[in-house]
Amino acid sequence: MPGIPHADVTIDANIVRSLMATSPWPASEDPSFWARGFDNEIWCVGHRAVHLPRRHEAVGALRNEQRWLNEVTRSLPVQTPAVLFAGEPTAQYPYPWSVTHFVNGRTGFDSPLKVRAASAATLGAALRALHRAAPPDAPRNPLRGVALDRRSENxxxxxxxVDSQTAEIVMPHFDRGLTAQPFTDQPVWIHGDIHPGNLIYDNQELVGLVDFSDLACGDPAVDLGGALFSLPVVAHGSFWQSYGNEDEGLRLRALGWTALLAILHLQIEIAEHTVLACEALAWLARLTSPQV
Structure with missing residues (x-):
């Protein structure tokens, strides 16, 4: 099962400080480590965040963010990590990097389901605003926003x-997505990695959407599946009403993606992300509900 990829660079406060010296904020506060993912480390410097690829394979995604993120997300009703400065490699650090807006709050991991449920309509509105037609030169992601049959073998x-009971829970929902009306419209912008850890809440409201490393164009069902994964079943109606699309094929594909994402998250063997595996177990339990 997957583990966190090995980093090919070492990032510490001294590196971040040296990079910030080349930015418009050279006299900023001391850097503090915030988070580490598959591709990037995030450091906080005052009220800003610094995004640094931790391996070469992440550079393309960061360049996509620098090129597209601000343009794509400007109309969203929630905050995003807007790029404030695009940094270039230095003698101390070999990859491009970014200074972004820091979205303050708690992730969905640290927010009760009732808080997530209360903000389901906001999440629906945010994704509806994001899912606009993308231009021909928009980036593609071979794993997200694609037809579900391309993920079936995986x-x-x-x-x-996994145990046979888990497979019996997942496959009917995935199969319904496979046989649903396929996506044939013009590709739209997608976030690509919607899950509770990328939803930011403050004062019991959804205030931010972060981590656009998988920003691409394609079928929006992947984002909608991630949203359903992140919400209790009782909030799905509010979410769909706000999102405003009555296409049954889209809804079935979204549920197929939810089943797939639950298995993907369940198998992540990263200490920092064990909570994501717990979210997957909780969702698998919710899949047995006749309300889904």
Whole structure:
């Protein structure tokens, strides 16, 4: 099962400080570590965040963010990590990097389901605003925003590592997504990695959407599946009403993506992300509900 990829650079406060010296904020506060993911480390410097690829494979995604993020997200009703400065490699650090707006608050991991449920309409409105037609030169992601049949073999492989009961829960929902009306419209912008850890809440409201490393264009069902994964079943109606799309094929594909994402998240063997595996277990339990 997947683990966090090995980093090919070492990032510390001294590196971040040296990079910030080349930015418009050279006399900023001391850097503090915030988070580490598959591709990037995030450091806080005052009221700003510094995004640094921790491996070469992440550079393309960061360049996509620098090129597209501000343009794509300007109309969203929630905050995003807007790029404030695009940094270039230095003698101390070999990759491009970014200074972004820091979205303050708590992630969905640290927010009760009732808080997430209360903000379901806001999430629906945010994704509706994001899912606008993308231009021909928009980036593609070979794993997100694609037809579900392109992920079927991978899911079957992953299911061999889980118990038969889990497979019996997941497959009917995935199969319904497979047989649903396919996406044939013009590709739209997608976030690509919607899950509770990328939703930011403050004062019991959804205030931010972060981590656009998978920003691309394609079928919006992947984002909608991530949203359903992040919400209790009782909030799905509010979410869909706000999102405003009555296409049954889209809804079935979204549920298929939810089942796939639950298995993907369940198998993440990263200490920092064990909470994501717990979210997956909780969602698998919710999949048995007749309300889904």
């Amino acid at each position: 899911l079957q492989t992953r299911l061999t590592a």
